[in-house]
Amino acid sequence: MSDEVKMALDEAQDAMNKSIEHLEFELNKIRAGKATPAMLEGVRVDYYGSLTPLKNVANITTPDARTLTVQPWEKGMLDSISKGIMEANLGLNPQNNGDVIMIAVPMLTEERRKELSKRSHAEGEHARVGIRNSRKAAIDFLKQAQKDGLPEDEAKSGETKVQELTDRFNKKVDEVLAAKDKDIMTI
Numbered sequence: 001m002s003d004e005v006k007m008a009l010d011e012a013q014d015a016m017n018k019s020i021e022h023l024e025f026e027l028n029k030i031r032a033g034k035a036t037p038a039m040l041e042g043v044r045v046d047y048y049g050s051l052t053p054l055k056n057v058a059n060i061t062t063p064d065a066r067t068l069t070v071q072p073w074e075k076g077m078l079d080s081i082s083k084g085i086m087e088a089n090l091g092l093n094p095q096n097n098g099d100v101i102m103i104a105v106p107m108l109t110e111e112r113r114k115e116l117s118k119r120s121h122a123e124g125e126h127a128r129v130g131i132r133n134s135r136k137a138a139i140d141f142l143k144q145a146q147k148d149g150l151p152e153d154e155a156k157s158g159e160t161k162v163q164e165l166t167d168r169f170n171k172k173v174d175e176v177l178a179a180k181d182k183d184i185m186t187i
Helices: 003-029 075-087 110-147 152-185
Strands: 044-047 050-053 058-064 067-072 094-096 101-104
Touching: 003 110, 003 152, 044 075, 067 075, 075 094, 075 101, 110 152
Parallel strands: none
Antiparallel strands: 044 050, 058 067, 067 101, 094 101
16 A cells, blocks of 8 residues: 555544544533533633633532532632523523532433434534545545556555545444434433
């Protein structure tokens, strides 16, 4: 295998891995009925005039499967944190008791489960688009390398390997989505 083919495959694999990592990161934000600190990953709070990630101003813990607690490092942040959680539109209702913020994670209805499943599949489609874009970039690179002197049979072999890589990563997306669907639909 020539250096050009190896380089195209390595770059495509790196980009496809990033697509899978991004998919897993986004799916962690979609709650499946159990309370996890990752549910509040995208929450931003007003910290002295700048929007700051919640995890940078408070400890987030799960005392049980249905409750999140947010312990701010400064008591003056309680109202700002409550407001940030409400504005994040996660369907959660924070309760401020003066020391910590308690969040009861409600049970998911069947309708909400189906909606979350659709959302996870939409994220899966974004990952597939990223994988296809990586495939296209690798194949374009190989076609350019062929114009610059790479033998045609090596270019075709490289394209076949890129397609095999793409198929493998698409299968991985399906596996990740199947696991998330199982998690969402489990009562």
